[in-house]
Amino acid sequence: MLDINFIRQNPEEVRAALALRRAEADLEGVLALDRERRELLQQTETLKSERNRVSKEIGRMKAASDREERIAEMRSVGDRISSLDEQVRAVETRLRALLLEIPNMPEPGTPLGESDDDNVTVREVGARAEFDFTPKPHWEIGTELSIIDFERGVKLSGSRFYVLNDAGARLQRALISFMLAQHARQGYAERYLPFMVKEINFEAAGQLPKFVDNIYHDAEDDAWFVTTAEVPLTNLHRDEILAADELPLYYTAYTPCFRREKVAAGKDVRGIKRGHQFDKVEMYAFTRPEQSADALQKMVADVEKTCAELGLPYRVRQLCSGDLGFGSRITYDIEAWAPGCDEWLEVSSVSNCGDFQARRANARFRANKDAKPTFVHTLNGSGLGLPRTLIAVLENYQQADGSVEIPEALRPWMPGEEVIRA
């Protein structure tokens, strides 16, 4: 959420930012409601002040006739207050609803563009492996090695579900353990989180109201399945005031993620690239405003380290204005090369949300003992999304005989195994 004071003082800047994102939002409505709200507040508060004053006098009065007269007066004042308060409430509800629909302001210097085609490659690292055979896509590798079972996944849960068998399941679990251990060394505190959270958490993280169609939930119990660990992590410090010296706070968490993924039928259906359920290790940071730029660089570097240790060729791309996520000011995608599918796979997306999520979540810190609370900055990044990392490993480490070598970095987590064979 943007600061209403900022919008009021810089409407043109906000309008320009919306245009960059090609986003629609009712800025005029926001400004009008803001004006209306403040006018109503002044009226109702003047009346309340009077009522408070007179009510105290009434308590001290002895003459019954005076009392009755005053009480009658205040009764009518009370009626006007009720009516004004109702108007204030209605205006605030509408104002908040509009504010929740306004995306974050892109950071100055964000490359202009409309879609992911306009994202800018910052660097490409690691040589793409040379194969003296035609590398196979992971769905063939997985099926031939019997480590991915698509048919039974569909039988259990429908399209876009699969079962991992034996070394496939162990490989995924090894990746999770490897990443969590790696992030622990990098200074992230591990959290095991609820996978179902209340609706308010999604609003605070900026996923609602915009993505309501993509979230599985049980309205009866106000239980919403996490689409990413970013949602509960954002809310870890909701409605808290942190001390300056405990920032920056770095967290990591493994969670499954559940998404409706209402993409066009036929898109990304092959293999395990885009499912309704997938695993992810997430990285997250709460920082002071002046720390967030450095934290973003650290998190990107940490993700790159993970790719490098896994021996995956990757590239880092900065998202253009039109591709930037709703709550993000600046985002770097890390894409791993998948020789079988012959494409770059987005395995991580690292974003600095500034105070956008923090304002929604009311997560603040105090610069010093006497300072007023200030919103923190929040950053999030996938410490690698699992299915895609699994794809990259399978496709990069495949051998001519159809087997898959297990990356050195994962061997401590798969003791006794070096190669996956049929």
Add this chain to the structure above:
RNA sequence: GGAGGGAUGGCCGAGUGGACUAAGGCGGUUGUCUUGAAAACAACUGUGGGGGAAACCUCACCGGGGGUUCGAAUCCCUCUCCCUCCGCCA
């Protein structure tokens, strides 16, 4: 799912309709005293909104929401969470 008991400031805890401007204590900050510290004493002490150049004025907040009343921490309704017990359960 059922019965009962709770939720008050950073923390503990009093408060059952009008001086609550929330007692008292702890903690914290500043000051006095002291070579310094401790102790003692004194003052101060939260969050958000509106107005204002500022000083300052004002409104709201006693778990959340709604209501009764001239006036609510206090009365009513409702929800959430915690505790005790019963039932059910992978």
